[in-house]
Structures are given as C-alpha cells and as structure tokens.
C-alpha cells in the first residue's frame with residue numbers, strides 16, 4: 001500500500017506570487033484550468049494501490065481548501081486529508097510531526113511532493129527504480145538536468161553514474177556543484193523517520209541549552225539529504241520529461257503551457273476545439289464551459305479561461321490566464337498576462353506583459369523566477385491584474401502589476417500600481 005504527502009507551505013510562503021496569492025492560497029491557483037494541487041492529486045490517484053493523500057501545510061483550513069479537497073476526494077476516489085502544522089515546520093518537520101498519520105495502515109512507501117512544482121510526475125517509474133536499486137531503507141529523489149548557472153537556484157545532486165546513488169547533496173550552492181537538480185518529488189519508505197528523528201533531538205537540545213523557544217523545524221534538503229548522501233541510502237531517478245517550479249505568476253503561465261500540452265495525452269476533453277459558433281482557437285487552449293465568448297474572438301495559444309468569463313467581439317488573447325468572472329470587452333487585447341478574478345478590461349484596451357520563458361535554445365534551461373526588482377528597477381515581466389481591477393477603454397497597460405480593487409484611468413508602463 002502507498003501514500004502520498006503534498007507540502008503546501010502556508011500564507012507566509014508564495015510571496016513572489018502576490019498579488020494573486022492574496023485572493024487564493026497559492027496551491028489552489030488554477031494552472032491549465034485546474035488548481036495547481038489537482039495535478040499532483042491526479043498523478044497520485046492513478047497509482048493502483050494509493051491509499052491516502054495527506055496535504056500538509058500551515059494554512060488555516062478555509063472553506064475553499066476544504067471544498068477543493070472534498071471534491072477531489074470524490075472525483076479521484078482516494079482519501080485526502082489536510083493536516084495543519086502549528087507553525088512552519090520546514091519540509092521535513094511537517095512529515096515528522098505527522099508521522100503516525102503517514103504510517104497508519106502500514107504503507108510500504110510514500111511519496112512526498114512540493115506543491116509548487118509542475119511535472120509529468122513519473123511516479124510509477126520512481127517505484128520501479130526503487131525496487132531495482134534499493135532495499136527498505138533506501139530513498140529516491142526525482143532529479144532533472146539544469147544548466148550550470150540556474151542549477152545554483154536548486155538542490156544539487158552529485159551521483160555515482162553507474163549506480164545512481166547520491167554521493168553528495170548541496171542545497172542552492174553558491175558555486176557550481178552539479179547540473180542534476182532536485183525536483184522536489186521524493187519516494188521514501190518508513191525507514192526515513194529514523195533519519196529525521198535524530199535531527200529533531202538536536203534541535204530540542206539546542207533549545208534547552210539556549211533557552212530559546214523554537215519550533216521543530218527540519219529541512220529535508222539541508223538536514224536530511226546532505227547527511228544521507230554517500231551512505232548508500234539515497235538514489236536519484238533522473239527524468240527528461242517536463243518539470244518546472246511555480247514560484248512567480250510568470251511561471252504559472254509557463255506551467256499552464258506544459259500541462260495544456262500534456263492534455264493531448266491525458267485529458268483531450270479539456271482542450272478547446274474550433275467549432276461552429278465558438279471562438280477561433282489557436283494551439284492549446286482551456287475554456288471553462290460556463291464562459292461566454294464571442295465567435296469573433298481569437299484565443300491562444302496557451303490560454304486558460306476560467307468560470308463565468310465574458311469575452312467580447314474581436315478580442316485577442318494569447319499566453320495568458322483569465323480568472324473567473326473577468327470581462328474582456330470588445331476588441332481588447334491581452335498578451336502574456338494574468339487577468340484577476342472579476343476584473344474588467346475596457347474596449348480596445350491592450351494589456352501586455354513580457355514573458356520570462358526559459359531560453360528555447362537551451363534544452364536544460366528552466367524558467368527564472370527572479371524577484372520583482374533588479375538594480376532598483378522593476379524587471380519587465382508578465383502583467384498581472386489583481387482581482388476586481390478596472391481598465392478603461394483604449395489604454396495600454398504594459399509590464400505592470402496592478403493590486404486588487406483598482407480603477408485605473410490612464411495607461412501605465414513598467415509600474416506596480418498600489
């Protein structure tokens with residue numbers, strides 16, 4: 001029997017996702033038409049002996065999260081539970097704190113996944129790989145290849161090329177260590193808790209001697225993987241299939257593209273087709289059936305349109321996510337942007353951003369999820385309209401971030417509009 005744990009973090013995380021994470025917890029942000037987390041849940045539920053999925057984070061359980069989890073539980077016919085940490089316990093602290101819940105029922109193995117990644121989730125392959133390579137005490141990290149420069153933003157893995165054993169693990173090194181990076185998807189056996197436990201004791205001892213009050217924070221990467229490397233216990237399964245982090249809003253558009261492309265294989269019914277009375281679509285497009293789109297609009301490639309969106313005549317949308325309840329009035333144009341919930345774009349207005357896609361000429365390039373500013377200036381990136389923003393007719397909004405509930409009255413370029 002198998003289980004899976006999805007680490008969703010909490011409200012203090014996902015800061016690069018603002019202002020979108022003000023409205024909805026980042027793990028529920030729609031990517032290719034469904035909440036980010038649903039892609040993980042779907043992948044887990046496809047494994048025949050998946051018994052339970054535990055979502056661990058430090059968000060207060062709210063109605064939206066509860067509703068999503070109970071619908072997912074019904075749709076995917078697998079038990080799903082949310083376990084709330086009393087504080088941010090780190091990527092290892094949460095699973096250690098809830099180890100009894102993870103181990104109840106006696107799973108022989110369990111997956112742990114970061115919520116903020118998009119992936120083809122080669123979970124069956126990881127299981128086969130573990131059987132081939134290890135015993136009950138060995139663990140598997142999903143790895144992929146990055147280019148030298150970008151590898152520094154990830155956990156880096158040095159492997160024995162013959163055996164795939166992890167010889168050395170360094171989290172976000174300051175100089176080049178390896179181009180194999182940690183994808184944030186792991187396969188553990190119950191034996192992993194024997195390695196996490198001793199780390200916890202160390203922290204508590206430190207707390208007693210220093211008189212500090214510290215939560216039982218354990219980082220899987222720095223505290224556990226670094227120590228397990230070179231001990232014959234940790235292996236890396238490398239995938240060449242798609243994988244990306246979802247840190248910034250720009251990377252959500254990129255992740256949408258990857259998942260929409262995958263829908264040809266997994267969910268062709270989610271892809272819009274050109275049909276009588278519908279809009280013209282180009283490339284991969286997701287359109288929620290409750291949206292109302294004029295047949296003269298042209299949509300795509302890589303567009304996701306949420307529930308109850310209204311799109312007028314002659315509208316053009318490309319490389320964008322339009323969130324529920326938004327209205328794009330006649331002849332407006334939206335490129336490389338995220339249009340927030342219930343926002344309105346006036347007639348002939350143009351909302352445009354600059355994509356931050358990986359370098360198409362480098363097969364190992366990943367998306368750069370940089371911070372908003374470089375050298376004191378806003379880096380040109382996708383345009384984001386927070387929820388309930390009004391853009392008047394005939395204006396241009398370029399490379400800007402507009403906070404929720406704003407009524408703009410003119411054009412803006414390269415600005416954060418507070």
Ligand SMILES: Nc1nc2c(ncn2[C@@H]2O[C@H](COP(=O)(O)OP(=O)(O)O[C@H]3O[C@H](CO)[C@@H](O)[C@H](O)[C@@H]3O)[C@@H](O)[C@H]2O)c(=O)[nH]1
Pocket residue numbers: 007008009010013056057058085087088089090091094113114115116117153154155156171172181182183184221245
């Ligand atoms: N439950 C819980 N989840 C957490 C906590 N801290 C982080 N997470 C979740 O754990 C994941 C990792 O978050 P970060 O700690 O922000 O790490 P990172 O910068 O994304 O790097 C990690 O992922 C990379 C791949 O995307 C890896 O390359 C890297 O080694 C590391 O594992 C995210 O899904 C985040 O929500 C915590 O205290 N509690």
